[in-house]
Amino acid sequence: MRIGELAERAGTTTRTLRYYESRGLLPARRGENGYRTYDEHDLRLLRQIRTLQDFGFDLEETRPFVECLRAGHPEGDSCPASLDVYRRKLGELDGLIDELRSVRAQVGEQLARAERARDELAADAEVPGGPEPVCELGGQTR
Template identity: 65%
Template sequence: MRIGELAQRAGTTTRALRFYEAQGLLPARRAANGYREYGEEDLRLISEIRTLQAVGFSLDDTRPFVDCLRAGHETGDSCADSIEVYERKLDEVDACIERLTEVRAHLLGKLAGALEREPGPCTVPGPAAPDTKES
């Protein structure tokens, strides 16, 4: 299949596919007329890349999964390098959750303190009305 069909079937753009190719993630075979040609295995690579990016993986993070598929494995996470990326990403998520938990606790404390002071409505003085007298 040609690049336009691959882009359509993968739910992406030809520009993205060219970028993946430039990054070494998507091998392009050239026909005699110079057009890029792709197979079903390329659609599978693009699907893997897009799925991983949808859950927060960088393009570089997807590389071991793509390499694993290109090596002939049935899934992109059948290789040790892919497992290492999963573990690293989980560590990042855990750190983010920990930080957000701290932020949440801080905000709850601030809210409790504010509510204890029984806040009332705020009246902010508006700008002075313009002088409408004519000279």
């Protein structure tokens, strides 16, 4: 199979495959005409890469999985090195999720505070001074 077919069957592009090859991740045999030639096993490797990429793994992080498959193991994660990557990734994800939740809480708090302040200003304008139209934008106090 040639590069275009492999790309299509894996749902990616020829550019991506050449890039992987340039990174030494997915080398290709060559036909007489110089065309890259791939087989079903390459498709397997490529799908492993793509799956991990979709999970947000760096390209380099997929290498142990690919090497594991290429070494003849039944799965990309049949090797200790792959399991280590999984574990590092889990820790990384946990840290990231915690961080994002913290940010989410802080932003939520800011929004709530700002909305309270806005509503208090609106209430102030309604009761004591009189219901004058509030200037939305532009030098207000100034």
